[in-house]
Amino acid sequence: MLEIHNLHCYFAKGTVNEFHALRGLCLSVADGDFLTVVGSNGAGKSTLFNAICGTAETDDGSIVLDGQSITDWPEHKRARVIGRLFQDPMKGTAPDMTIEENLALANARGSRSALSRAIRAADRALFRDELAAYHMGLENRMKTKVGLLSGGQRQAMTLLMATIAKPKLLLLDEHTAALDPATAQTVMDITQAIVKERRLSTLMITHNLNQALTTGNRTIMMNQGQVLLDVSGSERSHMTIEKLLALYTQKSGEQFAADRALFSAAKAAEC
Numbered sequence: 001m002l003e004i005h006n007l008h009c010y011f012a013k014g015t016v017n018e019f020h021a022l023r024g025l026c027l028s029v030a031d032g033d034f035l036t037v038v039g040s041n042g043a044g045k046s047t048l049f050n051a052i053c054g055t056a057e058t059d060d061g062s063i064v065l066d067g068q069s070i071t072d073w074p075e076h077k078r079a080r081v082i083g084r085l086f087q088d089p090m091k092g093t094a095p096d097m098t099i100e101e102n103l104a105l106a107n108a109r110g111s112r113s114a115l116s117r118a119i120r121a122a123d124r125a126l127f128r129d130e131l132a133a134y135h136m137g138l139e140n141r142m143k144t145k146v147g148l149l150s151g152g153q154r155q156a157m158t159l160l161m162a163t164i165a166k167p168k169l170l171l172l173d174e175h176t177a178a179l180d181p182a183t184a185q186t187v188m189d190i191t192q193a194i195v196k197e198r199r200l201s202t203l204m205i206t207h208n209l210n211q212a213l214t215t216g217n218r219t220i221m222m223n224q225g226q227v228l229l230d231v232s233g234s235e236r237s238h239m240t241i242e243k244l245l246a247l248y249t250q251k252s253g254e255q256f257a258a259d260r261a262l263f264s265a266a267k268a269a270e271c
Contacts, residue, residue, distance in 0.1 A: 001028070001029065001030055001031055001064075001065075001066060001067070001201070002027070002028070002029035002052075002063075002064070002065055002169055002201060003027075003028055003029075003062075003063075003064040003065075004025060004026060004027040004028075004052075004061070004062070004063050004064075005026055005061055005062050005064075006024050006025075006026060006060060006061040006062070007022050007024070007025040007026070007048075007051060007058055007060070007061035007062075007063070008020070008022055008023060008024060008025075008058065008059045008060040008061055009021045009022035009044075009047055009051055009056055009057070009058050009059060009225075010059050013059065020225060021044050021047040021056075021225050022044050022047055022048060022051060022058070022061075022225040022226075023044075023224060023225035023226050024061070024225075024226065025044070025048065025061070025225060025226050025227060026227065027048075027220070027227055029169075029201050029203065030201070031199070031201055032199045032200075032201060033201055033202070033216075033217060033218060034195055034200075034201075034202045034204070034215070034216030034217055034218070035202065035203045035204070035216055035217075035218045035219070035220055036204050036205075036206055036211070036212040036213075036215050036216050036218070036219045036220075037203055037204065037205045037206070037212075037219075037220055037222065038205075038206060038207070038209060038212045038219065038220075038221050038222070039221055039222030039223060039228075040223065040256055040257045041257065043222040043223050043224065043225070044222050044224070044225040044226075045205045045222055046173060046205065047225070048222070049084070049171050049173055049203070049205065051063070052078075052082065052169070052171065053075060053078055053079070053082055053084055053171065054070075054073060054074060054075035054077075054078045055075055058071070065081065065082075065168055065169060066081075066168050079109070080109055081167055081168040081169065082167055082168065082169045082170075082171065083161075083162030083163055083167035083169070083170045083171070084162060084170075084171040084172075084173065085155070085158055085159060085162055085170075085171070085172050085173060085175035086173050086174075086175065087173060087174040087175060087177045087178050088178060089151040089152075089154040089155040089158065089178060089179075090154070091158075092158045092161065092162070093146045093154060093157070093158055093161070094146065095145065095146050095147030096145060096146075096147060097145065097146060098142065098143050098144060098145055098146070099127075099131075099138060099141060099142050099143070099144055099146060099149075099157060100119055100123075100124060100127055100142040100143065101119070102146055102157065102161060103123075103127045103157070103160065103161060103164065104119045104123055104127075105161075106160075106161035106162070106164050106165060107123060107126075107127075107164050107165055108165070109165045124142065126164075127139075127142065128142065130160055130164065131157070131160065133190075133193075134156050134160075134190055136152075136153055136156055136186075138153060138156070138157060150183075151178060151179055151183070152179050152180075152183035152184075152186065152187060155175060155176070155179065155187050156186075156187055156190055158175075159175070159187065159190060159191060159194065160194075163194050163198060163200065166198055166200070167200065168201065169200075169201050169202075169203075170195065170200045170201065170202040170203075171202075171203050171204075172191065172202065172203070172204035172205065173205050174205050174206060174207065175187070175191070175204075176188055176191075177206075177207070188211075188215070191204075192215065195216075202216065204216065209241045209244065209245075210241060213236065213239055213240075213241065213244065217232055217236075218230065218231065218232040218236065219231050219232070219236060219239075219244075221244070221247075221248055223248070223251075223252045224252075228248065228251050228252055229244075229247055229248065229251060231244075
């Protein structure tokens, strides 16, 4: 379970460029919850993820994961229990290392012996079995350097790296946005299968409002560094993009300003 209470984060605090990115944000994520996260540009979505991972320093509040405060943990310690995927498929891997070497490092996450032993035959068998389920042929390219893979192949492999040593929390930061539509759907299918199979508590940022309402079991909408809307259950199952945007305007007093999200809404309405 993830518990975030009264989280504040400033950038350039005390200067003329001061920006209050997170403003007393509160959020509770139960074990196995899959939340989609949407919001206008600058709403604080990526800052929230950075605060959880420790790459953004917070000024007040607490972050508790599985009953233990990680508020003051350094980034490298949080990385042992939190998996994260980025929009850029180039991130999260060592491009000059092979597929099996990257997976071996990920599989040893949190272990003191992460770099102290050779890859075992049992490890290779595990990696091949996991990759075979993706139907991308990666299980037959274990000795291939990751930098030679396509964006979709690398993102699928990065997803396995983030989840092979089951994390307590998985963060997906627009992880399909840079892929072509067919590949993006393939990676999303793999994502949902892994999250369901391993019952991973997951947060996923997306600009696709249709995807936000059909993926996972909860949708939160952020505005000005806070959670403005949190919909789940029957309310979410009956929610439409038009209703969601109307609720946003009603609660915030402004129009939802994210071109990509509005484009996704328009495309969904056409289908």
